[in-house]
Amino acid sequence: xxxxxxxxxxxxxxxxxxxxxxxxxxxxxxxxxxxxxxxxxxxxxxxxxxxxxxxxxxxxxxxxxxxxxxxxxxxxxxxxxxxxxxxxxxxxxxxxxxxxxxxxxxxxxxxxxxxxxxxxxxxxxxxxxxxxxxxxxxxxxxxxxxxxxxxxxxxxxxxxxxxxxxxxxxxxxxxxxxxxxxxxxxxxxxxxxxxxxxxxxxxxxxxxxxxxxxxxxxxxxxxxxxxxxxxxxxxxxxxxxxxxxxxxxxxxxxxxxxxxxxxxxxxxxxxxxxxxxxxxxxxxxxxxx
Numbered sequence: 001x002x003x004x005x006x007x008x009x010x011x012x013x014x015x016x017x018x019x020x021x022x023x024x025x026x027x028x029x030x031x032x033x034x035x036x037x038x039x040x041x042x043x044x045x046x047x048x049x050x051x052x053x054x055x056x057x058x059x060x061x062x063x064x065x066x067x068x069x070x071x072x073x074x075x076x077x078x079x080x081x082x083x084x085x086x087x088x089x090x091x092x093x094x095x096x097x098x099x100x101x102x103x104x105x106x107x108x109x110x111x112x113x114x115x116x117x118x119x120x121x122x123x124x125x126x127x128x129x130x131x132x133x134x135x136x137x138x139x140x141x142x143x144x145x146x147x148x149x150x151x152x153x154x155x156x157x158x159x160x161x162x163x164x165x166x167x168x169x170x171x172x173x174x175x176x177x178x179x180x181x182x183x184x185x186x187x188x189x190x191x192x193x194x195x196x197x198x199x200x201x202x203x204x205x206x207x208x209x210x211x212x213x214x215x216x217x218x219x220x221x222x223x224x225x226x227x228x229x230x231x232x233x234x235x236x237x238x239x240x241x242x243x244x245x246x247x248x249x250x251x252x253x254x255x256x257x258x259x260x261x262x263x264x265x266x267x268x269x270x271x272x273x274x275x276x277x278x279x280x281x282x283x284x285x286x287x288x289x
Contacts, residue, residue: 041140054073054076177261179250
């Protein structure tokens with residue numbers, strides 16, 4: 001039995017157990033062959049609420065089987081959307097190749113009025129059409145990497161995380177003395193209470209070494225106590241994967257600290273152990289796939 005639970009883990013458990021309460025974005029990816037995924041997206045999780053897989057035959061002259069199967073497919077997606085927590089959702093991304101998304105939105109609009117499903121009628125304006133290469137879940141990565149889409153959902157938690165990472169990347173070029181990554185560099189900035197925004201990958205809190213996990217938990221708590229903002233990135237999101245490539249921890253400072261650059265960021269054995277652990281974990285995932 002775990003004797004002590006850090007607030008970071010308690011927050012993650014609450015989010016994982018109650019995705020409907022935490023999600024601000026719904027996302028649907030679909031394709032003409034009859035495959036669709038309906039998901040809820042929180043700051044650190046993408047939860048599949050429904051997978052619709054309908055066999056849609058090719059169009060044939062004199063046959064209505066294609067039309068009937070398409071209607072059945074659209075109805076399956078429609079029913080899944082009815083079950084989403086619309087009161088708290090700020091938008092629903094609807095992506096597909098070609099005009100599948102457009103045809104489905106027309107179907108949804110007409111059906112919602114015909115069936116008098118007020119929840120969809122009232123929230124029709126929350127749908128945002130996007131380009132996606134398929135109806136597979138991984139197509140969501142393409143949607144969230146599109147700047148045009150991110151600008152439309154800029155007031156959501158997911159968009160804020162993507163935005164702060166982009167800000168950090170730009171600052172590395174334009175104001176490098178206020179943008180640092182790697183534990184030792186970030187820790188040095190924290191000692192001076194200089195961190196405005198702390199970016200951390202959730203991978204760091206899953207390290208095998210307990211001291212390493214505690215080290216990052218302490219860092220987050222100190223930044224919060226000093227009034228800094230904390231952003232937790234999921235390694236399952238595109239933004240989280242980008243942050244992982246930068247050691248998994250980064251910070252935007254309140255003011256320039258050029259002296260931080262002089263610190264050797266790989267002087268800590270724990271950092272080296274963790275980097276090796278990340279490589280081992282990635283290699284294991286590749287072998288499993």
